[in-house]
Amino acid sequence: MDQVKFVLYTLAIILSCNVLGFIISIISIHSPFVQKFRIQKRKIKSSIFYNRLPLILFNIILLMLVSGVGLYYLYFLFDPVLKLDFLIITVQLLVILLIDDIYFYFLHFWMHTNQYILKTIHRIHHKAITPVALEYIYVHPIEWLMGYIGPFIAIYLISLFCPVSILAFWSYQLIRNIHELDVHSGFKSFFSKWIPFWGESEHHDLHHEKLNGNFATTFTLWDQIFKTKIQKNDK
Secondary structure: OOHHHHHHHHHHHHHHHHHHHHHHHHHHHHOHHHHOOEOOOOOOOHHHHHHHHHHHHHHHHHHHHHHHHHHHHOHHHEEOOOOOOHHHHHHHHHHHHHHHHHHHHHHHHHHHHOHHHHHHOHHHHHHOOOOOHHHHHOOOHHHHHHHOHHHHHHHHHHHOOOOEEHHHHHHHHHHHHHHHHHHOOOEOOOHHHOOOOEOOHHHHHHHHHHOOOOOOOOEOHHHHHOOOOOOOOOO
């Protein structure tokens, strides 16, 4: 697969996930039937979401631009041959997810403990106390740019031993984007029944509500290891 196709297919994954997030968000806001299944008690105001939409759309456009340019020039790190080697794909996928997640945990923890960063950058995301799916990217552009470093640290480390499977990278993009939509959706998560330590919307909702823990996102393991897990009865 050549560089251009690789970039275009990756952008298609990112765009598709965000279109799905927009559809889920609109249904969550405007469907009384669907709202009954939300785990959050606070009612969502449609006007607030639409006021946030310009920043969300700006971030999505910027995300696709940065991804497109970055992946075009980092193409040499990837294996251009689409091989269905499930062992390599699975191992590389897990490595990317784990390294990205531990990086995000410490970045997120720092954003809450550094008062300047919290007030000037991260506070934007926390205006969404009871978020809907697409508000995963209602953030200061600097925040998601810093967060986007994680997977590329993993990709670089893997490339020291062997090229990164394009299929493993696409799987990461799909899983990570869908997971972000899930944990910000306000609906009960079910994936954790099959995946150990999988981050749930209930886990991330408590973070948005209380702000004093639950800094992990994909895997809640880090909150348990570093003792930052919020109990439901915590103040």
